[in-house]
Amino acid sequence: MHPLTITFLILGVPALAALVYIYARGSSALRRYVTTRILLTLPMILILASVVFFVLRVLPGDPVTSSLGPKGSPEVKEQLRENLGLNDPILVQYVRFLGDIVTLDFGNAMTSGQRPIADELGERFPATIELIVPSAILALSIGLLFGTAAALRRKRASDYSMRLYSVVIYAMPVFWLGLIFQLIFGVRLGWLPTGGRIDAVIGSGLPRVTNILTIDSILAGDWQAFGSTMSHLVLPTLTLGLILSGVFLRLTRINVIEVSQEDYIAAARARGIKEFVVRYKHSLKNAMIPVITLIGLQVAILLGGAVLTETVFSWPGMGRYLVDRISSRDFTAVQSSVAMFAMFVALISLAVDILYSLLDPRVKY
Amino acid sequence: MIRKAQLIGVVAALALVAAACSPATTTSSSTTTAATTPTTQAPVATTTTEGTTPIEDKVLIIGTTDAISSLDGSDAYAVHDWELLKNIGEGLLVWEPGSGDKLKPGAAQDFGTFSDDGLSYTIKLKPGLVFGDGTPLTAQAYADQINERLLVLEGSGGVGPALGQPYVASVEALDDVTVKFNLTGTWGFFEQLLAGAPYIPLNPTQFPAGSSAALVEFPDAPIYGNGPFYIDSYVLGEQTVLKPNPNYQGDRVPHVGTVIIRYFGNPQAMAEAVQAGEIDVAWRILGPELLAQLEGSDLHVETISGGAIRYLILNHAAGFVTADPNVNKALASLIDRDDLSDRVFGGFVEPLYSPVPPGFLGATDVFDDVYGSPNVDAAKAFLAASGYTADNPLQLQVAYPPEHYGGTVADAMQVLKEQFEASGAIQVELVAQEWSTYIGAVIGGADYSVSLLGWFYDYPDPDNYISPFVSNGGLGTMITDPDTNAGINATAQEIVDLMAEAASSGDQTERAALYDEIQKLYADLVVTLPMWFEAEHVVYRDGVSGDAAFGSLDQLNIGGTIEFNYATVSVD
Numbered sequence: 001m002h003p004l005t006i007t008f009l010i011l012g013v014p015a016l017a018a019l020v021y022i023y024a025r026g027s028s029a030l031r032r033y034v035t036t037r038i039l040l041t042l043p044m045i046l047i048l049a050s051v052v053f054f055v056l057r058v059l060p061g062d063p064v065t066s067s068l069g070p071k072g073s074p075e076v077k078e079q080l081r082e083n084l085g086l087n088d089p090i091l092v093q094y095v096r097f098l099g100d101i102v103t104l105d106f107g108n109a110m111t112s113g114q115r116p117i118a119d120e121l122g123e124r125f126p127a128t129i130e131l132i133v134p135s136a137i138l139a140l141s142i143g144l145l146f147g148t149a150a151a152l153r154r155k156r157a158s159d160y161s162m163r164l165y166s167v168v169i170y171a172m173p174v175f176w177l178g179l180i181f182q183l184i185f186g187v188r189l190g191w192l193p194t195g196g197r198i199d200a201v202i203g204s205g206l207p208r209v210t211n212i213l214t215i216d217s218i219l220a221g222d223w224q225a226f227g228s229t230m231s232h233l234v235l236p237t238l239t240l241g242l243i244l245s246g247v248f249l250r251l252t253r254i255n256v257i258e259v260s261q262e263d264y265i266a267a268a269r270a271r272g273i274k275e276f277v278v279r280y281k282h283s284l285k286n287a288m289i290p291v292i293t294l295i296g297l298q299v300a301i302l303l304g305g306a307v308l309t310e311t312v313f314s315w316p317g318m319g320r321y322l323v324d325r326i327s328s329r330d331f332t333a334v335q336s337s338v339a340m341f342a343m344f345v346a347l348i349s350l351a352v353d354i355l356y357s358l359l360d361p362r363v364k365y
Numbered sequence: 366m367i368r369k370a371q372l373i374g375v376v377a378a379l380a381l382v383a384a385a386c387s388p389a390t391t392t393s394s395s396t397t398t399a400a401t402t403p404t405t406q407a408p409v410a411t412t413t414t415e416g417t418t419p420i421e422d423k424v425l426i427i428g429t430t431d432a433i434s435s436l437d438g439s440d441a442y443a444v445h446d447w448e449l450l451k452n453i454g455e456g457l458l459v460w461e462p463g464s465g466d467k468l469k470p471g472a473a474q475d476f477g478t479f480s481d482d483g484l485s486y487t488i489k490l491k492p493g494l495v496f497g498d499g500t501p502l503t504a505q506a507y508a509d510q511i512n513e514r515l516l517v518l519e520g521s522g523g524v525g526p527a528l529g530q531p532y533v534a535s536v537e538a539l540d541d542v543t544v545k546f547n548l549t550g551t552w553g554f555f556e557q558l559l560a561g562a563p564y565i566p567l568n569p570t571q572f573p574a575g576s577s578a579a580l581v582e583f584p585d586a587p588i589y590g591n592g593p594f595y596i597d598s599y600v601l602g603e604q605t606v607l608k609p610n611p612n613y614q615g616d617r618v619p620h621v622g623t624v625i626i627r628y629f630g631n632p633q634a635m636a637e638a639v640q641a642g643e644i645d646v647a648w649r650i651l652g653p654e655l656l657a658q659l660e661g662s663d664l665h666v667e668t669i670s671g672g673a674i675r676y677l678i679l680n681h682a683a684g685f686v687t688a689d690p691n692v693n694k695a696l697a698s699l700i701d702r703d704d705l706s707d708r709v710f711g712g713f714v715e716p717l718y719s720p721v722p723p724g725f726l727g728a729t730d731v732f733d734d735v736y737g738s739p740n741v742d743a744a745k746a747f748l749a750a751s752g753y754t755a756d757n758p759l760q761l762q763v764a765y766p767p768e769h770y771g772g773t774v775a776d777a778m779q780v781l782k783e784q785f786e787a788s789g790a791i792q793v794e795l796v797a798q799e800w801s802t803y804i805g806a807v808i809g810g811a812d813y814s815v816s817l818l819g820w821f822y823d824y825p826d827p828d829n830y831i832s833p834f835v836s837n838g839g840l841g842t843m844i845t846d847p848d849t850n851a852g853i854n855a856t857a858q859e860i861v862d863l864m865a866e867a868a869s870s871g872d873q874t875e876r877a878a879l880y881d882e883i884q885k886l887y888a889d890l891v892v893t894l895p896m897w898f899e900a901e902h903v904v905y906r907d908g909v910s911g912d913a914a915f916g917s918l919d920q921l922n923i924g925g926t927i928e929f930n931y932a933t934v935s936v937d
Binding site: 067074111115120123183189194195197201203208310311312313314327328329 | 600806
């Protein structure tokens with residue numbers, strides 16, 4: 001099975017399970033909402049991909065001149081343009097592109113050996129997923145834990161320090177924080193690797209199935225490789241996760257404070273419900289609703305942050321790939337990458353909406 | 366109820382994930398990147414030990430910021446591609462490891478011979494050569510490769526034929542080991558061309574000739590050539606793993622059992638990795654700040670005089686201010702290369718006073734001789750002769766790509782602006798343009814008066830440092846017609862004629878004299894404005910050493926040809 005397919009399965013299966021549940025057990029209004037939401041996702045991806053398609057062609061520069069540089073003869077360049085279909089009318093190119101998207105084939109790249117883009121994304125996309133999933137978990141964990149703690153210790157020193165942390169960390173450039181971590185924990189202390197996804201020697205013997213190396217090392221039963229991938233994940237995950245934790249912390253704090261002032265919380269206390277239950281069942285659960293909404297919105301920011309993190313840590317994921325291919329004006333690779341990003345963000349947004357509806361029974365569709 | 370259903374959903378999801386990732390799918394991995402489980406381990410070329418570790422257990426990890434663009438010798442052009450091709454293959458002639466100018470037979474028994482008229486070159490392969498997978502390397506297979514791949518595959522967009530078609534008409538196999546090149550003319554540098562990657566034998570099982578010939582930029586690993594290593598696996602952007610070729614018959618005997626090339630997204634990350642001991646060697650490309658920082662550590666930082674040059678393209682086409690010879694001579698008089706080298710690069714680059722870098726045949730310091738470095742008074746006189754004064758300054762746009770040649774280029778352009786404006790009669794506007802837009806505009810010759818470019822030779826000969834900037838529009842210098850190659854004036858035409866004469870001469874002394882003359886004309890016309898040439902730097906940790914059998918141990922036997930022969934390096 002292609003690594004890209006496996007990655008989508010891994011990402012898509014939870015959403016699929018939720019969908020199955022909704023269509024089996026949900027209200028008709030909820031089913032209608034989800035159906036509409038799915039149908040709206042398709043034109044969203046189409047519009048985004050189309051905008052990228054046309055913008056790329058309006059920009060100066062083309063993949064042929066960019067990749068051959070000063071050393072290709074005019075004849076070679078013309079032949080390559082012909083082979084890449086760049087001499088076709090733009091509408092013909094557009095229809096071909098739409099066909100590639102629909103079939104999820106994506107066609108071939110225009111530079112770097114014109115490899116099938118599905119193969120390139122199959123290598124790069126899982127690497128990015130491997131980076132952003134633990135980063136998101138870290139960001140969310142810190143945000144929820146410290147945000148709740150700050151709300152419960154409102155106007156005390158720990159509250160002020162956590163609020164200060166959230167502002168400082170959010171304002172910190174990703175590349176700077178990554179560089180500092182590399183220098184301290186990699187170069188100075190030698191505790192953690194400074195970059196890459198796995199130790200070079202260990203990685204050379206690891207069979208790639210999903211291209212998510214933590215999973216591949218588990219599948220191979222190679223615990224040394226697993227340890228290596230985990231150690232390589234620490235610094236990039238910390239970098240990206242900490243940066244994003246600030247916004248979750250602030251949002252959790254303010255929502256917990258607001259919810260704790262609601263009448264139903266006072267009523268719960270008045271009824272003698274234990275404080276732990278009041279705080280973590282009634283307050284936090286309700287405070288979570290806007291935070292979950294934010295998760296969906298932060299996915300796109302997470303992908304943006306991954307571009308910088310991948311560059312700093314030499315992490316061969318979608319971020320580095322996209323930057324390289326934009327520079328070389330590889331039209332098909334950029335279009336396909338953006339479409340992939342759009343599908344991913346749409347998938348997460350859909351999952352968040354579904355989760356939202358499940359968490360908050362007041363939500364009506 | 367909802368919680369129960371959620372739980373069921375999560376369990377179902379996890380079960381499906383587990384099923385999707387079951388080991389049964391292991392064999393259906395990605396193909397071209399071929400990060401496959403090594404199924405067969407070829408025996409290492411030698412089983413002796415150096416130190417306490419058996420050679421087959423030694424691993425050399427080399428970091429680079431380069432990337433693989435193509436592994437097909439009929440197409441490859443990038444420095445790192447050539448490096449890999451020369452480590453998994455061996456040309457008929459090769460450069461002596463560690464040397465900058467010493468050719469020697471590689472896969473050939475000896476140097477070949479030119480016919481009396483210089484229009485053919487006959488050379489014999491060593492008998493019994495095979496590729497790493499056992500495929501025989503015969504004269505006929507080699508002739509087919511050159512005839513049916515290198516000389517015809519340009520339709521696929523390959524750029525390798527640029528080093529084939531202009532020079533070779535066809536290749537014949539006279540017997541099992543004898544190859545005869547029928548040349549398109551007499552070429553004084555043909556043996557140097559022959560040592561280039563496009564002429565390295567390719568394994569016909571992976572790079573077929575004949576009717577099925579097509580470019581194979583990323584063949585499935587393992588990739589076997591006739592060189593000291595084969596590529597066991599590679600993952601683009603991540604790493605390439607090389608192992609010793611069991612059938613190698615040359616003198617570059619590996620001293621390690623595995624070489625791993627690790628690819629870095631930026632020089633800073635690579636510098637940190639070598640400091641942290643994650644890689645043994647950092648090779649290409651570290652900027653001056655990082656080099657200075659690494660020099661202060663306990664790492665070895667070695668300099669190798671390289672062939673990469675940086676220069677300004679002056680557009681001589683009518684309508685541009687640089688169509689005026691006085692303007693060009695003023696610019697040539699104003700540039701202070703030592704100042705550029707010191708202030709911007711901390712002395713890590715060398716001033717360049719000719720299009721041909723020092724050490725190459727016939728190289729001179731002609732721009733220093735003619736214009737001084739700098740000579741502001743002379744520049745003012747040139748400008749005044751064209752009416753440019755402090756009251757009527759020349760408005761000059763200087764374009765450059767801010768990222769393509771490294772971040773320090775922007776600093777260099779600022780210093781250059783200062784130097785040009787020191788005349789008091791020039792006002793410079795710097796124009797930064799992203800590479801993919803920039804390069805087309807420079808070569809097209811319709812956008813910029815002055816623009817920065819870099820060049821790295823395809824074959825180490827003065828012809829390759831001058832011809833591209835003269836012939837067919839000269840990459841934007843426009844001193845010749847792009848279609849007819851006719852010079853725009855008498856000097857330009859004289860350069861064109863002398864270049865043809867120098868290229869066709871087999872007498873190196875005569876060629877040196879001709880290039881001396883050409884450089885004078887080149888400087889007079891200021892075809893381009895040479896600025897600096899960049900040495901390469903290799904950084905490595907203690908315990909890494911060069912093979913004493915070759916010439917430049919400290920530089921890990923990387924010579925002036927900038928060829929890193931992994932086989933000539935040992936590691937603890």
